[in-house]
Amino acid sequence: MPPDTDHSPIAGRYVVDLARPIQGAGGGLPSFAVADLRSSRTDLIAIAVKRSEPARATVLHDLNEPIENLMHPVAHGTGPGPGYYVVCPAPPGPALSASMKPWPEAALINQVLRPIAQVLQKLEIRRLTHRAIRPNNVFAGPPGQPVTLGCAWAAPPALHQPPAYEPFYNLMCHPAARGDGAIADDVYALGCLLVALAAGQAPMVGANDAVALRRKLDTGSFVAIAGDVRLPAIIADLARGMLAEDPDHRPTPSMLLDPASARGRRVAARPPRRAPRPFVVGATTAWDVRGLAYAIGKEPESGARALRDGSATNWMRRGLGDAGLCTRIDELVRQRLAEPQDDETLADMLLTMRAVATLEPLAPLCWHGTGIWPDGLGPALAAGVLGEPDLLRALETLVATEAIGLWAAGREERCDALGLRNEAQAQRALLRIRAPVGGVPRLLYTLNPLLPCWGPVGEGQWVVGLETLAPAMESAIQRLGGQGQALFDAHAVAFLAAHGSRELEMEVNALAAHQGSSVPAMPWLRILANLQSRAQSRKLPALARWMATQADPLIAAWHNRDRRSALRERIRALTDDGLFAPILAALDDPAGRDADANAAAAAMEALARIDRELARIAESGNERAAMATRYGQEIVAGLGLTATTIMLAAALFG
Amino acid sequence: MKAPKQTASKSKGSTLVWLQGLACGGCIALAPGPSTLVCVLLAPAIVMLLVDRSPGRPSARAVLLCGAAASVGPSMALWRMSGANIGNSFAMLSDPAVVSPAWAACAAGWLLTQILPIGIRVVLEASSLSRAARLRAERARLAEEWGGEG
Numbered sequence: 001m002p003p004d005t006d007h008s009p010i011a012g013r014y015v016v017d018l019a020r021p022i023q024g025a026g027g028g029l030p031s032f033a034v035a036d037l038r039s040s041r042t043d044l045i046a047i048a049v050k051r052s053e054p055a056r057a058t059v060l061h062d063l064n065e066p067i068e069n070l071m072h073p074v075a076h077g078t079g080p081g082p083g084y085y086v087v088c089p090a091p092p093g094p095a096l097s098a099s100m101k102p103w104p105e106a107a108l109i110n111q112v113l114r115p116i117a118q119v120l121q122k123l124e125i126r127r128l129t130h131r132a133i134r135p136n137n138v139f140a141g142p143p144g145q146p147v148t149l150g151c152a153w154a155a156p157p158a159l160h161q162p163p164a165y166e167p168f169y170n171l172m173c174h175p176a177a178r179g180d181g182a183i184a185d186d187v188y189a190l191g192c193l194l195v196a197l198a199a200g201q202a203p204m205v206g207a208n209d210a211v212a213l214r215r216k217l218d219t220g221s222f223v224a225i226a227g228d229v230r231l232p233a234i235i236a237d238l239a240r241g242m243l244a245e246d247p248d249h250r251p252t253p254s255m256l257l258d259p260a261s262a263r264g265r266r267v268a269a270r271p272p273r274r275a276p277r278p279f280v281v282g283a284t285t286a287w288d289v290r291g292l293a294y295a296i297g298k299e300p301e302s303g304a305r306a307l308r309d310g311s312a313t314n315w316m317r318r319g320l321g322d323a324g325l326c327t328r329i330d331e332l333v334r335q336r337l338a339e340p341q342d343d344e345t346l347a348d349m350l351l352t353m354r355a356v357a358t359l360e361p362l363a364p365l366c367w368h369g370t371g372i373w374p375d376g377l378g379p380a381l382a383a384g385v386l387g388e389p390d391l392l393r394a395l396e397t398l399v400a401t402e403a404i405g406l407w408a409a410g411r412e413e414r415c416d417a418l419g420l421r422n423e424a425q426a427q428r429a430l431l432r433i434r435a436p437v438g439g440v441p442r443l444l445y446t447l448n449p450l451l452p453c454w455g456p457v458g459e460g461q462w463v464v465g466l467e468t469l470a471p472a473m474e475s476a477i478q479r480l481g482g483q484g485q486a487l488f489d490a491h492a493v494a495f496l497a498a499h500g501s502r503e504l505e506m507e508v509n510a511l512a513a514h515q516g517s518s519v520p521a522m523p524w525l526r527i528l529a530n531l532q533s534r535a536q537s538r539k540l541p542a543l544a545r546w547m548a549t550q551a552d553p554l555i556a557a558w559h560n561r562d563r564r565s566a567l568r569e570r571i572r573a574l575t576d577d578g579l580f581a582p583i584l585a586a587l588d589d590p591a592g593r594d595a596d597a598n599a600a601a602a603a604m605e606a607l608a609r610i611d612r613e614l615a616r617i618a619e620s621g622n623e624r625a626a627m628a629t630r631y632g633q634e635i636v637a638g639l640g641l642t643a644t645t646i647m648l649a650a651a652l653f654g
Numbered sequence: 655m656k657a658p659k660q661t662a663s664k665s666k667g668s669t670l671v672w673l674q675g676l677a678c679g680g681c682i683a684l685a686p687g688p689s690t691l692v693c694v695l696l697a698p699a700i701v702m703l704l705v706d707r708s709p710g711r712p713s714a715r716a717v718l719l720c721g722a723a724a725s726v727g728p729s730m731a732l733w734r735m736s737g738a739n740i741g742n743s744f745a746m747l748s749d750p751a752v753v754s755p756a757w758a759a760c761a762a763g764w765l766l767t768q769i770l771p772i773g774i775r776v777v778l779e780a781s782s783l784s785r786a787a788r789l790r791a792e793r794a795r796l797a798e799e800w801g802g803e804g
Contacts, residue, residue: 559800560799560800561798561799561800561801562799599800600800603796603799603800604800606792606796607793607796607797607800610789610790610792610793610796611793613785613789614786614789614790614793617782617785617786617789618786620782621779624775624778624779624782625771625775627774627778628771628772628774628775628778629771629775630712630771631770631771631774632766632767632769632770632771632772632773632774633712633713633715633716633767633770633771634712635766635770635774636716636720636763636766636767636770637712637715637716637719639716639719639720639766640715640716640717640718640719640720640722640723640763641719643719643720643723643759644719644722644723644726646723647723647724647726647727648726650726651726651727651730
């Protein structure tokens with residue numbers, strides 16, 4: 001029997017039962033039982049998405065076919081709570097983290113390595129990554145059967161990865177900025193998982209990101225993870241390759257399907273040359289080029305000083321003997337000093353970013369002390385907007401300076417520099433659009449398509465699509481009452497602009513062009529009418545009433561009093577129906593407005609004519625008196641002349 | 655250009671006065687009786703002609719015409735007498751029934767020139783007030799129909 005719920009089922013069929021949480025099935029995220037309304041299927045769970053950690057839209061869109069041994073997404077959408085859920089098959093057994101014990105070699109190969117490699121191979125074909133391979137997100141099957149990879153779609157990629165399971169360069173990044181990465185990152189995590197299962201214990205227990213980074217930097221990933229654990233030879237050989245620092249040196253999933261040959265694959269990775277003496281940048285010590293890149297990226301102010309005063313290149317020249325690299329760094333410093341800059345801090349930041357990219361092309365973009373992969377900018381921005389103001393400021397300058405494009409230009413052999421430059425330009429263009437349509441909120445919702453709308457409209461609701469925006473505004477306006485204007489804030493407008501279709505483009509532009517603190521009624525009415533049509537014309541009377549009050553100036557702009565009154569009455573009647581299209585049709589009458597304006601002009605002319613006539617009457621009193629006098633005297637003269645004539649005639653002929 | 659015109663007009667007026675005086679003098683010389691009678695009967699009008707300085711002397715003209723109407727009868731009566739001499743003229747003038755009607759006519763003429771303009775002005779003012787009221791009503795209707803409030 002399906003659970004009672006006020007929410008529409010996800011995808012029209014899946015109902016999340018919050019009363020039945022399922023422990024340990026979400027890879028660290030809350031998960032719940034799901035009832036399928038169209039079948040008796042009971043092997044589904046729903047994994048809850050956190051509001052500030054948007055689900056992976058690209059994967060959810062592209063991964064639309066089941067993959068064996070993977071908890072693939074079946075559906076996703078809003079549900080009770082309110083919340084957002086990813087529906088996927090339930091795990092076949094408990095998470096591997098539930099009982100960590102050493103696995104035999106054969107079981108590791110046949111039940112872990114090969115099945116997961118197969119999954120990764122299929123993901124790679126679809127140009128997707130998993131990025132959540134960790135013991136609490138890999139589930140044991142029935143005895144002798146392969147493990148199943150858990151859901152990795154309900155949170156930004158690698159956000160919840162323990163530090164051991166992330167490659168060194170990803171660990172340099174903010175947890176939210178690790179990005180989708182490449183399948184080689186999944187291979188790395190799989191290698192770490194193999195070591196953990198072979199050892200029967202979690203690697204680097206208790207180490208935070210900084211400690212894990214330092215350990216991996218000093219000893220390399222394999223030693224840092226495996227430590228002194230005695231591993232089966234084949235597992236050790238495989239793990240050494242899978243935990244290579246350079247992603248290109250790791251075996252591909254296809255190679256891992258044949259562990260014997262993958263084991264024999266040796267990629268000659270030249271060990272980094274270690275200087276006889278360390279170089280200290282701020283509080284970070286560097287022994288080699290990678291360490292220097294890490295230190296400069298971590299402490300950019302000290303790094304910029306060390307670069308500008310030449311101490312870094314002197315150390316490299318004397319300790320590492322890499323004259324070519326020194327020359328390139330010197331060139332960057334000369335370029336920085338030669339170009340006058342308005343903002344010295346920004347110039348230093350660009351210098352350190354370029355220097356890190358030059359010293360270690362494998363490193364992420366280092367900006368204000370943290371690393372960011374370009375494809376992790378969206379979730380990082382969400383983390384910044386929703387609680388990390390320093391990170392937000394850093395990301396704003398990152399986008400405003402198109403630093404991603406500059407960074408890509410410095411490591412063209414490692415990325416699609418042209419594509420990244422175009423992306424950076426597009427992001428900067430969005431940032432520069434005037435609020436409320438543009439700016440940080442617009443960038444936030446554009447880069448995170450599944451991030452719910454924040455601001456008053458999102459309070460207590462989960463608004464992730466245009467279809468849900470208008471009903472959410474209806475609920476919010478009932479809650480806010482007279483404070484409805486707060487709903488039409490930058491978050492709502494930016495959300496609309498980011499998700500808007502071409503048919504709403506003109507209205508969104510009208511919102512951008514609007515000046516003042518009032519709510520621009522006509523563009524919003526058109527938008528709401530459009531949104532309402534998407535929501536199958538669900539009635540929104542409270543929102544319609546509030547919009548009608550905002551449209552009052554439009555009604556007052558009509559000149560004819562009777563027309564105004566009639567229009568006001570009509571709008572009042574229409575708002576009770578809660579449909580925006582008829583309201584819009586009533587207000588949007590250009591021909592009527594033109595006729596009204598012409599008639600008003602004629603009335604004004606008539607009024608002016610009457611005023612002139614009244615003034616003339618008031619001023620013509622003396623004229624009338626003179627006229628009366630003249631007429632009176634002429635009449636008397638006429639009478640006298642008539643009398644004289646009569647008397648003469650009577651005297652002559654009488 | 656203006657000075658010669660004024661000079662010509664003034665010269666013409668002087669000539670007219672001179673001719674009028676010549677005519678009057680001729681009348682008095684040729685018919686002293688009737689002239690005396692007419693002068694006395696129209697004495698109020700002559701006074702008005704001297705007093706009224708307004709252009710065209712409308713009041714004096716009205717008084718003169720009214721007095722002239724009343725003077726026709728006595729003048730014709732003098733003319734029909736056996737001798738229209740000055741004696742008869744004075745005889746008639748000594749009769750109050752001859753002088754009074756003429757002077758009363760002159761007074762009536764003057765009185766009408768004072769009263770009739772007032773009556774006419776009353777009529778004109780009433781007409782203007784009525785039109786102003788109609789215009790104000792129309793203005794109020796337009797203002798209500800096209801006004802900003804409501």
